[in-house]
Each structure stands twice: as structure tokens, then as C-alpha cells.
Amino acid sequence: MQRRTLLTVTAAAAAAAVTGAVAPSARADQDRPQDDRLRRIIDGMSLEEKVGQLFVMRVYGHSATAPDQADIDANLREIGVRTAAELVERYRVGGIIYFAWAHNTRDPHQIAELSNGIQRAALAQPTPLPVLISTDQEHGIVCRVGEPATLLPGAMALGAGGAHADARNAARIAGTELAAVGIRQNYAPVADVNVNPANPVIGVRSFGSDPKAVAGLVAAQVKGYQRAGVAATSKHFPGHGDTAVDSHYGLPTITHTREQWAALDAPPFVSAIAAGIDSIMTAHIVVPALDPSEDPATLSRPILTGILREQLGYDGVVVTDALGMEGVRTKYGDARVPVLALKAGVDQLLNPPSIDVAWNAVLRAVKDGELTEERLDASVLRVLRLKAKLGLFRQPYVNPAGVDRAVGTPAHLAEADRIAERTTTLLLNEGGFLPVSPASHGSVLVVGADPASPSGTTGPPTTTLAGALTELGFSATALSTGITPTAARIDEAVAASAGKDLVVVGTYNVSATSPQRTLVARLVATGVPVVTIAIRNPYDIARIGGQRATLASYSWTDVELRAAVRVLAGRARPLGSLPVPIQSADDPDRVLYPVGHGLSYDE
Template identity: 75%
Template sequence: MHDRIISRRALLTATAVAAAAVTAVPSATVPASAASSPRDRLRRLISRMSLEEKVGQLFVMRVYGHSATEPDQADIDANLAEIGVRTAAELIATYHVGGIIYFAWAHNTRDPHQIAALSNGIQRAGLAQDTPVPLLISTDQEHGIVARVGKPATLLPGAMALGASRSPADVREAARIAGAELAAMGINQNYAPDADVNVNPANPVIGVRSFGADPVAVAGLVAAQVGGYQSAGIATAAKHFPGHGDTKDDSHYALPTIHHTTEQWTELDAPPFKAAIEAGITSIMTAHIVVPALDPSEDPATLSYPIVTGVLRERLGYDGVVITDALTMEGVRQKYGDDRVPVLALKAGVDQLLDPPDLRVAWNAVLAAVRSGEISERRVEQSVLRVLALKERLGLFRDPYVTRRDVDRTVGTRAHLAAADRIADRTTTLLVNKDGLLPLNHRRERNLLVVGADPASPSGTTGPPTGVLATALTELGFSATALSTGTAPTAAGIDAAVAAARGKDAVVVATYNVSATSSQLTLVGALLASGVPVVTVAIRNPYDIARLPGVRASLAAYSWTDVELRAAARVIAGRVRPRGRLPVPVQRADDPAQVLYPIGHGLTY
């Protein structure tokens, strides 16, 4: 039987099984006064669990396939190779996992109706266990450059773009829309907001995923996003504690070290996490980073008792769910083996173990640690209680299911799409506008060429940025053609761009993280030498302008998703005035100690 979206009445029948498991009260052992306490009911549920079921609740795991029971053969093969099970339903039955994370590359997120059906199939599998428990279903839907669910869902500006808008109301509305759409598809936990303060322009992993470099401003926007998501009934996860904003290394591939002193950490990194806690954040994600000032052992924060328990729980007073960043990442695997990492994370004070590379190894390692006494069963039960309490708070024990009607009336609606465009219009930042080149006039500068970078497309794009920009400008009255020259244009590509620019009234160049050795510099220089007016649009980090002093006009779009590129096109065309302000400083390329454009810089017309 396919995982189709079945009627709400039939789904509620299965839900009643889980509800009964939680609400049944043995009168001989529980006083009547405690009968209505959710925590007591959850403790009784835990008391009926086997050790294997308790340990399973601590894991959140990837699984391949669009269906919980009938994935494609290639996904069955991938599941067998990586997890030792065929399907999501088998994963739940075998390991009793407490949550599943969706990825586009795992074929979990083809379209909204499929996602909803997969979510329902996963919940049915959870309720079919000996001890019926619904699952947390999560994903990374930060928006901007990180989005696992694509169109026709609404795609919104990412964090740094929202930081440029400087509007808590916009941040809250964007999160409410995103949360409502996730909830309609049965995704009940989003790994957002990014609470890192991006003070290092060379940061390869955070960058535009951060709201900015001002810890006070970031704290306010983090709190607003938490409120927006949770108003839509979605659990949130502030990340990456204790702060991943000042690093030149990517924890997916290395173990970064943050060299902040305790005082610097308190001033720069802590405020957004404090704000998230005050806003009622439901979970916090740890970082695979070393912070010697907080833990001189140089263990990754994910495995650090002084950081997770000492700082997060005791110093900041947080008692909610703590989840690791993905345990497949090299940052957490360099110092210890895959069998020790989950055990050490739990000993540090973590509750959920996200996506271990080998679930069998990790699950059995935790079981062995409990049976040997290294970890007490009481300690495991503390984390299970936090996880179950979060599920209870989300209403999953009452009704974990979604319907086709939920999807159709919520996901990608006209109102949501229009709101996304309105919010994006307040994010585009005009950095340079010499001699009033912008806005372009479609009667005066009618013929445009759009060239530049074509990075791998995140969800929310319909093609290369050059094509999206050219289409948007054409729809605004210009005659715009696109020529993709890539993030590392070749000499032949540069020559082709210069040739294509002849006879054009202006050239729009999409730039992507321009470095001192990037051939994008050669491309822009050659176009400037041709005499055609050049407008650059930074489609990721806004620092590119520091290396492009000769351009007459420059914008920061903060992402190459359609919603942000369309907004940049409207600014270029003068359909909306630029309103964004830099949420990070742009330093001089030849002297990083000097600020070229400060936080808050942004021109208008």
C-alpha cells in the first residue's frame, strides 16, 4: 500500500493508539492528583520502554526514499548499504529512532504532497511499534542558500538578507510562513535560526547564513525568528552553539578552533543564544568546534561537558533539548572514533544524536555504554523525557498527521509568495552608485547582457543566476540576454563575454565570493575596459565590492535564489528603491584593518 495521504478520520484512529499509550494511568501506582500531569504521563511511557527503545529515541537519522514503505530500488540499495535496512519503516522498527531528518539528496523532498505522504508513513511506523511513539521530523530549511524543500513551496530570503532589512517584523513573518508550510507537510522541527555572529569575512561555512556581525542586532532577529516559527507550531533549533561565526575552517571537513577569550565569547557569541533561550527556543544545536577559552581540553563543543552542561545548561540556564550537528561531519570525527562520539556527546549533556555515519555502530555503542555503567539509564531517561516533552508540546501525541487539504491551502499560496517578494524588496543593498547609473531605464538602457557566476543551485532556483536575472529584467521591460561564465571564468569565457557586451547598453555581472586570485576579477576588468557600464550583483557574501573598486554600481543580494535575484532586478530597474543596509562591515581588500563600508551602509535613490 502506497504512502498516500489518507483521510483524517483514518489517521486519527491510529493516533488514538499513541494517545492511549501516554494517557493510560495505572491507578494503583499514580495518585489521582498527578493523573493529568503531562510529565508524569511521559515518565510512565518511558517506564514501559525497553532500553533499546529509550536509546533509539535519542537518534535522529537520515533515510533514503520518497516513501516510508515503498521507496525506489536505488534508495533501497542506499539504505541497505548505509543503514542496513530497506525503508524508513524498517529503520523505525529496528532502531526505534526518535526522529528522521529530510534531505533533497536523499529524495525525501520531491514535492509537497509527496513530503506529506512520507511524513504520514513515518508517523504510522512510529505508532506501530510495541511502544507507540510519534517522531520528530526535521530538516534544514534556513532559506536563502540552505533549503531542502523547493518549489512550489514558498522560498524566502535567507538570514543575512533579512539582517539587511533590519526588520524583526519581516523576520517573524518570514518564519511564520516557512513554519506553516513545513507543518502542513508534516515537518515539525526546523534546524533554524542560525544564531552565529559572522565576524569573519573568510568564514567558509556560515557567511550569509548568519543575520550579521552585530551581536545585538543578531540577537533581536534570532528571537524574532524563533517567535515566528513557534507561532506556526514548529520546533526550532538555534545553531551552532557556542558560536561558529569566527572561523576560517568548515566543520564539515575540519575541526575549527575559535580563539575568542571568555570575555569576547560573552560579548560576541553568547547574546543570540541568550535571546533564543529567552524567546522559548525548543532546541539548541551544538557546533563541532574547539573553543579553548570555554574548554581547555580542546574537545569539540559537541563532546564537551564544560560547554554543553557547564555553559549552556548551568550558566545560561537552558533545560530544553540539545541536539548535535550532524555526526557525519569531519569536525566531530577527527579526535574520536564513531563508536565513542555518541557516547561522549551524551556524557557532555546532549539529548539528540543527529545523523551518525553508521547508525548500527552508534546505537550499539550507546547501548554498551549503558549496560557497562559508563552512562546510567537514568541519564538516558533524562534525555528521552526532554525529547518526548518536545513531541508533547508540538501536539504529536494528539495528532501527528497531515492531510492533502493542509498542503493545498498552505504551501506556496499566492499570499505567501507575494509576502516573500515584499520581504525581499526590503533586503537588496545598494553599495555603490557612481554618477547615478542606477536605476537603469528600459527606454534608455534597453539592451542588457547578464553574465557571471553559476554556483550549484540550492532549492528555490529555476536555473543559473544569470538566466534568472535576465528573465526578471526582461519581464521588467528590458531586452536582456544571459551568458553564464561560471565562478571561475576561463579566458575563452571572458573573451566571449566581452564580445557579447558590444552594442549593449549595460552589463550586469553576478559575482560570487570574489577572492584575490579569482578570474572573476579579470572578467569584470575586461568588461570595464570595453567601456560598457557595469553593474555587479554579489549573489553570496557581500564582500565582493572590496575587490571591484572600478565598478559604477554594485548591489548585494546575499543569495542566488529566485526571490532575491528578482528583488535585485526590481532595484536595477527602479521598480523598488533599495532599502537594505549592510549587516556586516566590508573591509578594504588591501588593508583589512580599514573598513570600506560599515555596518548600516546602504544607498538609495
């Protein structure tokens, strides 16, 4: 396993990274003219309504009132209601999160109508309050809304491009399209600094390994989203970039000292707060240097109140990461987790495994005196402030006629292509092999990994790559060999390479024991020139040799793969540079390709 790269810092430098870096975002009540009105609303709410406002819940179905029967069955099984409208009526939830797998995001017009249906249900309640609808639209490998929406390069690709203007513009486009369909809170940008190549959950979702560079890109995206009318959410506080454990399935521990945390993990969050971030998401990670109790940060008062609220001066909305993840369920039961999160300083409780258990646990904690109603009111006020800022009290509905004017427009799609071209990174180019042309290398075999497709893809990566090559005049055929190609599949690929002028291999998270290494070696041995494209983590090149050239696309969404093909064919120049170092697989102390490495066709 590759060893992580860690910055060495002094205590003074670490302190400077946090203290004095940002003025507190808390403002006196007189600076919030809407607070008196919001407090009057809160004073008129029942305890049950207040509790409901703190929950953001999933729900199955494409419609708020008439989902498919399979989705009704799933809702009854997992939530105890039939529809989104019933969810709002029973639990008075303040937020709903959309997922593609929950069939919430079939197409833009359907999403807009679902959003409007949810708002109609919410405004029909005794205390009519709009719902804050959210999703995870990070772009790159995490997308919930697919085509015909504009799909943009993900964080590490933008880190490779390095341009704040591109990051801001990508967020503006994404935010404009989300707002048009009624999604007003996006759980992006990722503010984690990825310093561990073995990180299984962040990786290319991070802008890179340099805290200063990540901080600048985070701030740019915060401004882009929020100027488009969507609440940005930096995540995962206090920083999930140095772990080899996925918090979906376990409880990671970050071993950074407090000084290392301040210099490495804190700067992007400090930058987000300075940029006026609307919400910050917690991490289900243990950081003993910040809280010796070893509670996950989501449940840690020293981290969320002591550091985030008091030290960093953040007074916006704090939302948990999903409460169904094992990282937050390991130490406490599902009935304790939401109560402890609120005691720690959280405002929004995201997607508990059972809302009935969680909702009743919070209600009972207030009635028993473990949580005061004043504590509840403070979080409800923050949530309502955000809804007011977004204009949801004035106009909770979206205009269906505006969907086509905003979503997947030719201008947005063209800009996505331009941004993607500026992120594609040329890591290796032996003898100036690239670019190639149909005249010199017209017959191409495309093989490689075809991982499960994010919403930004129209087909397997091999098919997308072959199609893009064909559009540029090559004769390209695709053969999917998979993430773990079998010996028979490798033999088939070798046989298919006979008579070809070029083989393009899409690699995906190549490990020391990955048969993808054998696939590339066997293809190189045929004598046909091989070009590899790392379609996720750029670290693949440390474990693969013999190829004539290597490109990094940082994701296998169509926009990034098409850009990589244009670079390969010389229709675009490789302008990206590595935002993370790539170390030798055999000697982690030796850096093969440093941060900033990226070849051009002049070299």
C-alpha cells in the same frame, strides 16, 4: 585574506551579556502536568527503545515503504535497511531528517505522504511513539524544500532589512508550510555572529556581525517558527561565526577569550532561550577558553552542561550537529562520539555515519555502566516533552487536503517578494547610475557565476536575472561564465557585450586570485556600463572596481535575485543596509563600507 572584525569588551560587560540576562527555562515537575504521563511511557520502554528515541537519522526515498530501487540500494549500503519504515522498526529512531539529496522532498504532497508513512510505521511499534521529523530550511542558500513552497530571504538578507517583523513573518510562513507537510523541527535560525569575512561555512547564513542585532532577529524567528507549530533550533552553540575552517571538513578552533565569547557569541543564544527556544544545536568547534581539554563543543561537558544548562539555565532539547562531519570525528572514533555527546549533555544524536555503530555504542555504554539509564531517561523525557508540546501525541498525521491551503499560497509568495525588496542593498551607485530603464539601457547582457543551485532556484542565476529583466521590458540575454571563468569564456563575454547598453555581472565569493576580477575588468574596459550583483557574500565589492553600481542580494535564490532586478530597474527602492562591515582587501584595518551602509536613490 581579510582580517576579521572583533569587538573589544570589558569583563564586566561580558558578564552582563550572559549572567542575569535570562531566567532559567527549567521548570519544576509540578509545572509540567504531562511529565507524569511521559514518565509512565518511559518506564514501559525497553532500553533499546530509549536509545532509539535519541537518534535523528537520514533515510533515502520519497516513500516510507516503497522508495525507488536506487534509494533502496543506498539505504542498504549506508543504513542496513531498505526503507524508512524498516529504519523505524529496527532502531526505534525518535527522529528522521529530510534532505533533498536523499530524495525526501520532491513536492509538498509527496513530503506529506512520506511523513504520514513514517508516523504509521512508528505507531505500529510495541511502544507507539510519533517521530519528530526535521530538516534544514534556513532559507537563502540552505533550503531542503524547494518550489512550489515559498522561498524566503536568508539570514543575512533579513539582517540587511533589519526588521524584526519581517524576520518573524518569514519564519511564520516557513513554519506554517513545514508543519503542513509533517516537518515539525527546523534547524534554524542560525545564531552565529559572523565576524570573519573568510568564514567558509556560515557567512550569509548569519544575520550579521553585531551581536545585539543578531540576537533580536534570532528571537523574532524563534517566535515565528514556534507560533506556527514548528520547533525552532538555534545553532551552532557556543558560536561558529569566527572561523576560517569548515567543520564539515576539519575541526575549527575559536580563539575568543571567555569575555569576548560572552559579549560576542553568547547574546543570540541568550536571546533565543529568553524567547522560549525549543532546541539548540551544538557546534563541532574547539573553544579553549570555555573548555581547555580542546574537545569539540559537541562533546564538551563544561560547555553543554556547565555553560548551556547550568549558567544559561537551558532545559530544552540539545541536538548535535551532524555526527558524520569531520569536525566531530577528528579526535574520537564513531563509536565514542555518541556516548561522549550524551555524557556532555546532548539529547538528540543527529545523523551518525553509521547508525548501527552509534546505536550499539550507546546501548553498550548503558549496559557497561558508562552511561546510566537515568541519564538516558532524562534525554528521552526532553524529547518526548517536545513531541507533546508540538501535539504529535494527539495528532501525528498531516491532512493532505491542507497542503495546498498552506504551501506556496499567493499571500505567502507576495510577502516573500515584499520582504526581499526590503533587504536588497545598494552598495555603490556612481553618479546616480541606477535605476535604469528599458528606454535608456534596454539591451542587457547578463554574465557571471552560476553556482550549484539551492532548492530555492529554478535555474542558473544568470538565467534568472535575465528572465526577470526581460519581464520588466528589457531585452536581456544570459551567458554563464562560471565561478572560475576561463580566458576563452571571458573573451566570449567581452565579444557578447558589443552593442549592449548594460552588462550585469553576478559575482560569487571573489577572492584575491579569482578570474572573476579579470572578467569584470575586461568588461569595464569595453566602455559598456557594468553593474555587479554580489549573489552571495557582500564582501565581493572589496576586490572589484570600475563598475557603475553594485547591489548585494545575499543569495542567488529566485526571490532575492528578482528583488535585486526590481531595485536595479527602479520598480522597488533599495532599503537594505549592510549587516557586516566590508574591509579593504589590501588594508584590513580600513573599512570601506561600515555596518549600516546602504544607499538610496535619493543620494
